[in-house]
Amino acid sequence: MTIPRPDSPNELAITFLYYRDLARAEAFYRDVMGFPLVIDQGGLAKIMRICDGAHVGLVDEAHGMHTWAETRPVQLCVRVPDVDAWYAYIEAQGVESLSRMFVNDKIGIRAFVFDDPEGYQLEIQQATRADA
Template identity: 35%
Template sequence: MNKRPPIEQQVTFLHARDLVETAVFYENILGLELVLDQGICHIYASGGDAYLGFCQTLGQHMDAPPATNHIMLTLVTPDVDGWHDYLVGQGVTIEKPPTLNEKFNIYQCFVRDPNGYLIEIQTFLDPAWPKTVRHSEIGD
């Protein structure tokens, strides 16, 4: 039996009708930190190692199958290939095998959950992406 690779961070991507209006709300009203601006996608720290990403016209400009109800769950890991192999070993159908996405400087693969939601498993290659803080490093 394969050992499950680690999950270090979690990103929830949601559709933004108007990215400027969304940025004003999340940055100025809620006070979330913008951690990565990918042009048509903005990613905000929401607490700990969890993030919210808002993308203009999700599904049309991203190199991914369209998401059910415009929702995509992203799991960030240093081992996309390990996750791919693990999921194949578990009998999960792969929507898209591990691929370099040059537009967003990420390495990713896609699967769907039983409800039809798109799950992206990815590694950020952009050095601007914040690295995970392990609980052992903060005294937990």
């Protein structure tokens, strides 16, 4: 017997990242990135809203399903309408590993990257064409 996939709409999407210093990560995403806290899971995790339907979960690695790791093969990307304004703002915040602005014509973006306090890479990008 085949069971069909539930057809009700998804309610929330959360990508979880693991931190040694949860308070420092929360302060960065709240104060620098401007992401509001929408769910506080009792100090074990902080769910921050990126935009409608997209969230990042900051997890205390001592209590999560995974632990903190030196290698970070994850990038959190946020598409914005004015990448130049974001670049100027992030540059003024003194974040670590801020790249130069770059253009990728193949995928149709202008973007830059930088690291959060524990080394996760963030990319801020703007589409350069309608189909990107």
